[in-house]
Amino acid sequence: MNLDKSTKRIAKKVKAGFQGYPQITLAYFGEAEDCATQVVVSFMLEAGADAQEERFSSKSDIRKDETIQTTIVKVIERAEAKTVIEVAGVAKIK
Numbered sequence: 281m282n283l284d285k286s287t288k289r290i291a292k293k294v295k296a297g298f299q300g301y302p303q304i305t306l307a308y309f310g311e312a313e314d315c316a317t318q319v320v321v322s323f324m325l326e327a328g329a330d331a332q333e334e335r336f337s338s339k340s341d342i343r344k345d346e347t348i349q350t351t352i353v354k355v356i357e358r359a360e361a362k363t364v365i366e367v368a369g370v371a372k373i374k
Contacts, residue, residue, distance in 0.1 A: 286349035293356060293364035301326045303363040304356055308343065308370045315341045316370045321352060323359055 290306070303324045308316035319342050322331040334355070338345045356364055 281350045281353065283346040283349055286353050289353050294366045299362040302359050302361045304359060304361040305365045307367040309373050310370045311373060313370050316343050318342065321355055
């Protein structure tokens with residue numbers, strides 16, 4: 281799957297808003313606001329459940345990494361996530 285297609289599929293799920301559970305949350309982290317080098321994908325099966333997390337890292341901007349973006353789409357599909365939330369912006373790595 282190419283980068284544009286992956287990005288559009290993720291954006292479409294995010295734009296749909298809350299549709300119920302299971303839910304996936306994407307949070308991007310990096311040294312600067314214009315370059316995210318890590319993403320944390322959190323999966324929550326139902327309200328109040330503990331979230332399961334998976335982290336991915338890249339040397340360059342992870343939002344432009346075709347392999348990782350395609351992997352995120354696959355995670356969303358396999359989890360049959362009804363809701364995808366993307367935390368706005370890039371949080372600083374501490």
